[in-house]
Amino acid sequence: MTKRLGLIHTSATLVDVFAALCAEHLPGVETFNIVDDSLIKNTVAAGRLTPQTARRVAGHIGSAESAGADHILVTCSSIGAAVEAAEPLTGVPVTRVDRPMADRAVVLGDRIGVLATLSTTLDPTADLVRRRAAAAGKEVTLTARVCAGAFEALMSGDAATHDERVAGELAALSGEVDVVVLAQASMARVAGTVESRVPILASPPLAMEHLAGVL
Template identity: 40%
Template structure:
């Protein structure tokens, strides 16, 4: 049985992502590592502190010891750490948002990136820009920071979070061909934002699991043909 270890910096995405795994990869062993102190440290610092990097690398190594065939890094705010850690391990690390960013630049020119935290917005903008360069595509990135939405959510006001996100999406949609949701936890708003803005909306959880599935299937094919 192939094993995937998903690493979370918060609680909110674990259950929704488990459902995607059950749909697309029902026969794998899924192990979750959740440390919800990490995103708090990132938000307070406004960047990825060294202590968060150290802890994440420790979790990646722990995942390898658990027998992971693939590690899924589920937090876009710390995606840069996943990129840097790839060469340290003998197994793949998948950024949950990598295939989403690749899809956006392959299909659209004006890309609006929605986020509720600057610490998530900036890494996602960098990732989309890098994917555009790799693909030889010129794209226009539109900043979609929904200020105050994250504070509303952690204060127990999900309706206020959704209202601020929707207002930001409507503003950005006038300048963009597609809306990209920087945080996997925003995926629950995907359909509502599509209906309100009339623009396609991309979220990362399904893309991330599809990326993991492709790697696992390629490994299985390589093993069977050897």
């Protein structure tokens, strides 16, 4: 029986990114998408994930299950706490996109850099890395930074400015740590453009590798 993967996005820009990754890593799996950019817009406006937005995330996850998903992937790190809260309420496995990346970072180094273009993503990702390190029985040191203005540039259609600012911060941060974690899926496009002496981890391909193992 063909497996079905439901993907929940907070930006339409990620639909094509994950479609390509699914075609590469999950060729025999059917996929469908739920896109609601108000989730990230409301989170950014409030400066945090609010209970109202968290309930709506849980609603989308429930809708994906009702639509026939055998597994659900939520591709936005900013709403990760809501994803984890919804997992016990859902009858199929649910993966937050940055969890496999956090686990890989903990394996690769003791000094972990976390780079984001939004503070609302930086804090949840840094918290996830700390918790996954604790679960693995490992002590890590985190260096967390926000790449100011990059997200706004991307949302306004100026991808070049986004990529330039992320690349600059990435080059600087990679000189201070053992491994760098890119907190947002939208930053993955820059990972291969920067020369670095340390691994640079992006969540989309690592999430797909994880799903290929379970699906």
